[in-house]
Amino acid sequence: MSSSKTVRLTDKQFALIAKALAEPRRYQILKEIGKCKEQMACSALKEGSDISAATLSHHIKELETAGLITSTKDGKYMKLTVEREVLHAYLEQLSKI
Amino acid sequence: MSSSKTVRLTDKQFALIAKALAEPRRYQILKEIGKCKEQMACSALKEGSDISAATLSHHIKELETAGLITSTKDGKYMKLTVEREVLHAYLEQLSKI
DNA sequence: TCGATATTTCGATAATCATCTAACTATCGA
DNA sequence: TCGATAGTTAGATGATTATCGAAATATCGA
Numbered sequence: 001m002s003s004s005k006t007v008r009l010t011d012k013q014f015a016l017i018a019k020a021l022a023e024p025r026r027y028q029i030l031k032e033i034g035k036c037k038e039q040m041a042c043s044a045l046k047e048g049s050d051i052s053a054a055t056l057s058h059h060i061k062e063l064e065t066a067g068l069i070t071s072t073k074d075g076k077y078m079k080l081t082v083e084r085e086v087l088h089a090y091l092e093q094l095s096k097i
Numbered sequence: 098m099s100s101s102k103t104v105r106l107t108d109k110q111f112a113l114i115a116k117a118l119a120e121p122r123r124y125q126i127l128k129e130i131g132k133c134k135e136q137m138a139c140s141a142l143k144e145g146s147d148i149s150a151a152t153l154s155h156h157i158k159e160l161e162t163a164g165l166i167t168s169t170k171d172g173k174y175m176k177l178t179v180e181r182e183v184l185h186a187y188l189e190q191l192s193k194i
Numbered sequence: 195t196c197g198a199t200a201t202t203t204c205g206a207t208a209a210t211c212a213t214c215t216a217a218c219t220a221t222c223g224a
Numbered sequence: 225t226c227g228a229t230a231g232t233t234a235g236a237t238g239a240t241t242a243t244c245g246a247a248a249t250a251t252c253g254a
């Protein structure tokens with residue numbers, strides 16, 4: 001089970017997260033990664049979507065830079081995981097408005 | 098007191114909200130409006146911030162288009178209010194990831 | 195009515211960013 | 225080792241957008 005340690009976001013990271021979520025395609029990608037029980041490979045994301053590998057790679061990097069996902073190399077593939085603690089820290093901060 | 102009716106967001110509105118929140122200045126503005134117990138005038142937002150009236154007006158319109166705030170004209174001033182139900186609907190949707 | 199204040203609109207500019215193709219690196223299976 | 229597959233990087237392009245100054249509109253107080 002996931003730890004419940006509260007993640008503290010800097011202003012910079014908060015802004016990065018907000019920007020990462022603002023692009024509809026990135027939001028879709030994040031949802032897709034989150035839906036997967038197992039970690040997900042980039043190539044699986046590309047299935048059935050008319051996006052170039054380069055663009056997909058770019059979006060994944062943005063999500064990663066924001067801290068919303070992490071990626072680990074597994075042989076030929078990159079495995080992607082949603083960092084829910086970071087997402088929830090973002091939501092937490094927004095809910096204080 | 099505020100109603101607890103659940104707001105349903107279309108994909109379009111969801112995207113507008115995400116985009117509105119992605120600009121740090123707009124997030125600051127939203128927080129500022131939210132901090133005020135009473136409704137807030139645009140001019141009060143401008144205090145102590147080196148932003149032009151035109152830019153401020155633009156950001157306020159974006160927040161309004163997204164549904165995150167509403168504005169009512171009160172004499173010389175525009176009074177701004179945070180639409181927390183919309184914000185919370187956004188958070189609700191994001192938390193499902 | 196006049197001048198000051200509040201806000202919006204317009205048009206322009208500069209910066210950011212999503213997207214692509216092409217070229218590259220790395221790994222796997224035969 | 226070779227060819228195919230996965231993913232990244234670089235560089236270019238077009239679209240979006242944050243920003244401003246200036247002009248316009250509306251309202252207030254004197």
